[in-house]
Amino acid sequence: MTAKTTEPIDPAGTGTDGRGAPGEAGPSAAAIEAGRRAYELDRSHVFHSWSAQESLTPMTVIDAEGSWIWDGEGNKLLDLTSQLVFTNAGHKHPKIIEAIKAQAEKLCTVAPQHANDARSEAARLITELLPDDINHVFFTNGGADANEHAVRMARLHTGRRKVFSAYRSYHGGTHLAVNLTGDPRRIASDDDAGVEHFLPAYTYRSYFNAADEAQEAERALNHLRDLVMLEGAGQTAAIILEAIPGTAGIYLPPPGYLQGVRELCDEHGIVLIIDEVMSGFGRAGKWFAHQHYGIEPDIVTFAKGVNSGYVPMGGVAMDDAIYATFAERAYPGGLTYSGHPLAAAAAVAAISAMREEGMVENALTLGEEVIGPRLAALKDRHPSVGDVRGVGMFWAIELVKDKETREPLASYGQTPAVMSELVAEARRRGVLPFMNMNRLHICPPLNTTAEELIFGIDVLDAVLDLADESIRGG
Template sequence: MTETFPEREFTAEQIDAGRRAYELDRAHVFHSWSAQEPLDPMTVLDAEGSWIWDGEGNRLLDLTSQLIYTNAGHQHPKIVQAVKDQAEALCTVAPQHVNDARSEAARLITELLPADINHVFFTGGGADANEHAVRMARLHTGRRKVFSAYRSYHGGSQLAVNITGDPRRIPNDDDAGVVHFLPAYHYRSYFGPQDESWSEKEEGERALQHLRDMVVLEGPGQVAAIILEAIPGTAGIYLPPEGYMQGIRELCDEFGIVLIMDEVMAGFGRSGMWFAHQHFDVEPDIVTFAKGVNSGYVPMGGVAMDDAIYGTFAQQVYPGGLTYSGHPLAAAAAVAGINAMKDEQMVENALRLGAEVVAPRLEEIKDKHPSVGDVRGVGLFWAVELVRDQTTREPLAPYGQTAPVMNQMVAEAKRRGVLPFMNMNRFHICPPLSVTAEELEFGLDVLDEVLTLADESVADG
């Protein structure tokens, strides 16, 4: 590594404290989405910018932004200071009372959205933001059904996990009025051949016709909302074909359906725009967010609604609420985070680095490695999809499973100083938006090196 990358020295006492934390974790902490006993979680001792240090003091470039939320980077001094200042002024207050941090956060967020989105209901995170968005849509329309795509993720709470369209839903399945439809996913099309003869235009047209048919068959007068990730994140960072999002907007307008855009992962600059739906020139009725609004420094999510949705509850009571709605510490972090991202042009940095560094380098990697089937993304939101055969596009492991070589590549990447984001048969490239070109190039170099393990696995059959 070059001398420009940050350094840390840890005392024996700090290392021992990390080891003690690990012991207590394994003795007492129950982890998400995991079988508990085989789990070997990594301890994190420190973090700065695009870097973290593990329990033994090893420095790792964080290509995960944790769960893709530290958009402003780790330990940003302005956000840290804002939380400290807010704690000294007013640590907490019940949500029925005004606090200035929440008011300013709401103003800043709505300024980034369409002109008729002027109100925000704050939540504790993304899952409950999506739950409340669906509740609002149902009450607004007087309808029950909600449409959501397969290959999507909307949260782990009961309704949110049922809206989700990936395998984590299945053990929790309770239809909850949810109807799943097949998404427009050009590389793995459900509507045409999975080869170069199938155009993105055809994919978009067939996917839209499929969705229209589903709405008609389910009864348009029963459909309250269509919820979509503007760019699906955990499900594979696959961008919609040109015209697809506009077609969904027109479908919603035709049948009086609320369009909910889930920007929990893609929002707040991740895609090189403040919100990913802005790439597609559509205006949703509701936008949900979390994660990147304050880089996850204090838990926060929210539902930003247009004036029509707000009007439903102008005189009618909204039957929902949260104790920590607009918590002052979270709101202060959001204000500082949004302002820091503006002042330091992080959104512009994401768009530029995506186009100038990530896109060309991933194309080189794809051409070099027979295990790489597809690379796709925008901003600092990219996926590298691994296959057994580039022609047939057979994934490295069946859908919902992970090939052992993926874990081997993660271990090797960490040994070389990079923490990658792995999901099923993909690596996601999602560093903080403050990352430098030099840091990004280092991370991509390591990815290039460890992909030889996947190539060998493919060659061995």
Template sequence: MTTEATTAAVSAQDIADGVRAHELDREHVFHSWQAQGPFTPMTILKAEGSYVWDGEGNKLLDLSSQLVNTNIGHQHPKVVAAIQEQAGKLCTIAPQHVNDARSEAARLIAELTPGDLNHVFFTNGGADAVEHAIRMARLHTGKHKVLAAYRSYHGGTQLAVNVTGDPRRFANDHSDSGVVHFMPAYGYRSYFASTTEAEETERALRHLEDMIVLEGASNIGALILESIPGTAGIYMPPAGYMAGVRELTRKYGIVFIADEVMAGFGRSGKWFSINHWDITPDLITFAKGVNSGYVPLGGVAISDAIFETFRDRAYPGGLTYSGHPLACAAAVATIEAMKEEGMVENSARLGEDIIGPALRAMAAKHPSVGDVRGAGCFWAVELVKNRETREPLAPYGGSSPEMNQVVGALKAEGILPFANFNRIHVVPALNISDEDLLTGLAALDKALDVADGFVEA
């Protein structure tokens, strides 16, 4: 499906270089979350805006934002220029020293966070942000246990993957991390036999309080919850649930950690997704969209109360690259570009005016669609074989030949999708053009015809 435009964008030499890169990759690179032998990774030669070019020169509309992190699209000129300028001035410096990029990034982030989360500890990414947030909570409270939801994802490092509530935890979980999992509020597949949103909220909160009491509040230092779960399904918390969780953590003296690694920085139409419920957690973990993934960066936004714990007591943790100047310069430029170009507001508009209506129309049209849900540029389409039984098109924790065909149909239409288990996620850049977004949604509509073929009569 190479076109004149893609041929002009990618040269024969680019393609030859890509072939060589693929050969070297297969010989030397060890990939994440993969059996290494059968894996056939896609080569990316170039990326710009909402598009990438594969190893054959094909131009693909990136509806995945890669790993839902390129919130401002690829190669944004203001961020690229900021990285170049910073590299010319100061490429790196040890974290015990002040550097202006880190100071300004911290100021901008603290300005955006709710309440009194006025302090920022920088990490290399989301997983170590989670690790450090939990460490801070444990030291602050003197309590070890951590409550975390099933159907969640918090990172791939040892504690973060144990906190995670999806199958990627299984091979790494030896039940010695101090983590206790609870059932989340998930209306479409309610664990509480709820038939209404109000029932789901009440029953899920009752379950959570039972868990706190039975596990011993005196032992629980932290509760971590994605403000809107991302990889686990973009299932929106029902009305009143997040406020109820916040109240329970206050009642029992538990630090509330809002994981905004994927949901933050405009992804759901708010700077932070926790803002949808007007509550303030004790800690916020972030990464990904803070600088659109251009240079690795994550962090923990810290409340005044937890900061005070470490005012005169050394915090036992750190990273060589905490607040790396190139990463922080990219964060400053990203946040400024998002403000100047109204990307957060645009994300909300795209969700309300284009994505939401289009997906609801697809749900009415296609019997394979069990549920659609989301906000801003953060949506999931859950595919089923039977709407009555809600049997998924792929099993929990895996894929299926049927889902592979749906994903293949999207790619055949020139779309780079984000798929997980039985879901297609619609997670474009926040500044995608309306025209490109409509093109992607039309391709999804067409691919759902394939999914409909697997619906049981």
């Protein structure tokens, strides 16, 4: 039986067809009608990111709770995307919602030059999760400006300009951040921003003809070391790396690689910036993904999961050496909404809820015991699945035309037509996956249950028949 003919499954075991909340009839007719009106207004007035505007048919979301969302027609979908990988505590977490309400009634907004208890407590909680010498946070509005300010700090701290960033990376859409980015979204806006790109350690698609992870780490480090030498170590302010690259493929650095980058930075006085915008706050089964590798960054950037995306927030957490540069010297940068009270209150509540409810531990356990084994079995069953990889609630399924040659379903930077078919069929069955190029990403909220994950992966298993058929010419 193929993915094209199997009937929808009841995703929550509720006796519905997966289109209604447990024990309920689902969104009301009025809510669905309001969603249709929202879609009309969207197409009339909203300009979407990273898109050709006239070809868009965006999905309307009219409700969400826990690991589930309801689309514009009232269909219930398991959210394997965490939206853009930020609802780490799930949708409508009551503790976060209550914190935002209470903060709005107490102090809804305040200029960033003034101290307020929500921002102060958020900074304390964040630094408490990081190495002992990281004690200060500069709050931003999101991840892109966090990376912008991290690089600015590194340049001012070192007196140098060049910054190294990997290909197959993403660091944001603002001017410097998109130049730091190492995927095709950079190209249209590329200019001389003082950024040098290098080839990453990516064992499955090794640029260095590596036979295993140890060889990949060694050769990738030699490559980076050579580039730093050729470009001038004395001119290099920073190396920025995602602890685990996210939208670029969720490919984990091989053992020893990040440690080697840390040693290279120490040798030449280069600031090591670890971008944890997507991988941080429990996503990878640790509070921060770099903690899997036993390194201590000089700067950690974050956003997204810090408050489950309920109110926009990002930040730069810096070590004491970076902080000391600006102890008696003004830092030339700021933001009107730096540490906004509503965002900070949401961060305090999210971090507290993740601790109290064991969400980070849940992510690690279910990644090891449910997602990993089920994806390994899925890889064995499907000729179109070349690789599965990940940790915690942060996984990728990479689709190929040929397992032996590892030829992707489409050229790098392109999205094969079958991917849209896969997502459409998964949605029909009650699951919303994250799609990027030739990959499906599995990034649900950290408090998703084993039962929900099994349902979601079973749906992906079924719809991957479409990819198998596409490579057979079916």
